[in-house]
Amino acid sequence: MAADPLSRVFAALADPTRRDMVARLTVADATVNELAAPYDISLQAVSKHVRVLEDAGLVSRSRSAQRRPVHLEAEVFDLMTKWLERYRRAAEERYRRLDDVLAALPDDDAPPEEGARP
Amino acid sequence: MAADPLSRVFAALADPTRRDMVARLTVADATVNELAAPYDISLQAVSKHVRVLEDAGLVSRSRSAQRRPVHLEAEVFDLMTKWLERYRRAAEERYRRLDDVLAALPDDDAPPEEGARP
DNA sequence: CTCCTCCTCAACCGGTTGGTTGAGAACGAG
DNA sequence: CTCGTTCTCAACCAACCGGTTGAGGAGGAG
Numbered sequence: 295m296a297a298d299p300l301s302r303v304f305a306a307l308a309d310p311t312r313r314d315m316v317a318r319l320t321v322a323d324a325t326v327n328e329l330a331a332p333y334d335i336s337l338q339a340v341s342k343h344v345r346v347l348e349d350a351g352l353v354s355r356s357r358s359a360q361r362r363p364v365h366l367e368a369e370v371f372d373l374m375t376k377w378l379e380r381y382r383r384a385a386e387e388r389y390r391r392l393d394d395v396l397a398a399l400p401d402d403d404a405p406p407e408e409g410a411r412p
Numbered sequence: 413m414a415a416d417p418l419s420r421v422f423a424a425l426a427d428p429t430r431r432d433m434v435a436r437l438t439v440a441d442a443t444v445n446e447l448a449a450p451y452d453i454s455l456q457a458v459s460k461h462v463r464v465l466e467d468a469g470l471v472s473r474s475r476s477a478q479r480r481p482v483h484l485e486a487e488v489f490d491l492m493t494k495w496l497e498r499y500r501r502a503a504e505e506r507y508r509r510l511d512d513v514l515a516a517l518p519d520d521d522a523p524p525e526e527g528a529r530p
Numbered sequence: 531c532t533c534c535t536c537c538t539c540a541a542c543c544g545g546t547t548g549g550t551t552g553a554g555a556a557c558g559a560g
Numbered sequence: 561c562t563c564g565t566t567c568t569c570a571a572c573c574a575a576c577c578g579g580t581t582g583a584g585g586a587g588g589a590g
Contacts, residue, residue, distance in 0.1 A: 301426050308422035309578085310415075320502035326537060339579055341538060346577095371500035378496065382489035384438035427548085444567060457549055459568060464547095475556095 299351065303374055306350035311335075312343050316352065319366040329364060417469065421492055424468035429453075430461050434470065437484040447482060 297305070306312055315329055330340040344364055347353040351370045356363060415423070425431055433447055448458040462482055465471040469488045474481060 298428060300431070301428055304422050304426035308419050308426055310419055311578090313418070316499060320499055327535090335578085336580065337537075338539090338581085342578075345538090368500060371496060375493070375496050375500055378489060378493050381434060381438055382486060382493055429548095445565090453548085454550065455567075456551085456569090460548075463568090 300374070300377060302350040303352065303370055306346050306352055309343070309346075312347060315343060315347065316366065319353065319364060323363045323365045325363055418492070418495060420468040421470065421488055424464050424470055427461070427464075430465060433461060433465065434484065437471065437482060441481045441483045443481055 307316070311333060314332075318324065318329070318332075326337065326341055326344060329344065330337050333340065344353065344355075347364075348355065352367055354365050354367055356365070425434070429451060432450075436442065436447070444455065444459055444462060447462065448455050451458065462471065462473075465482075466473065470485060472483050472485050474483070
């Protein structure tokens with residue numbers, strides 16, 4: 295279970311139920327019971343989902359009496375957004391660069407396998 | 413295997429090997445063989461990884477001769493970024509709103525369950 | 531104290547996933 | 561045509577995942 299943080303975050307968000315929980319947690323904190331209400335799965339299953347979110351750092355919990363309110367953490371979103379943005383930008387730039395590459399094509403019709411890794 | 417698109421994208425990116433491939437594809441297109449070079453897993457495994465990325469719409473392939481160059485698609489990144497940004501912003505706003513909520517707390521110490529979805 | 535509520539732990543199950551090996555399709559080069 | 565290269569399909573396997581049920585810990589409420 296020692297996967298890198300990013301993998302855990304992506305994996306946690308790969309489940310629609312979990313994404314829905316996150317969406318609802320942006321509105322307000324909630325207990326496990328409240329979180330479980332909309333879904334017709336067992337409370338234990340919901341508990342597991344929350345644990346996955348917690349392990350991914352997307353969510354934190356404080357104990358107040360016997361309730362364990364679930365709270366959304368925004369930081370990890372920033373981290374992921376940053377990661378994503380980086381590659382999105384790179385892909386876009388490459389897309390733009392393509393025109394230059396095509397324009398700079400010499401008489402040779404067989405492209406010289408330009409895949410040298412820097 | 414009929415998961416929603418967003419789930420497929422997140423799931424695809426939940427694997428470090430696949431994320432590394434995506435990173436390298438931002439630099440240049442590559443064949444399966446080129447992609448496979450850095451990893452000590454079988455070529456078939458790499459082929460499977462590429463297929464997962466393709467099913468997620470992160471990557472497209474054209475056939476030129478017997479080579480099947482893999483090309484990164486930027487659109488899906490936009491989609492995911494948009495999704496993420498929406499919740500990141502919501503979480504931040506809620507974080508900011510928290511001060512107001514605390515300030516507006518009446519004499520009642522039991523918060524009135526304000527979880528109505530708009 | 532006893533009871534009730536909220537939640538978690540543990541064991542189990544079927545389906546998916548990441549990996550393997552082996553066979554073979556598709557295509558260019560000789 | 562034959563050969564070599566590139567890549568995929570198929571079957572299999574161990575591990576993980578999302579779900580279940582059953583048991584039980586941790587606090588308030590009576």
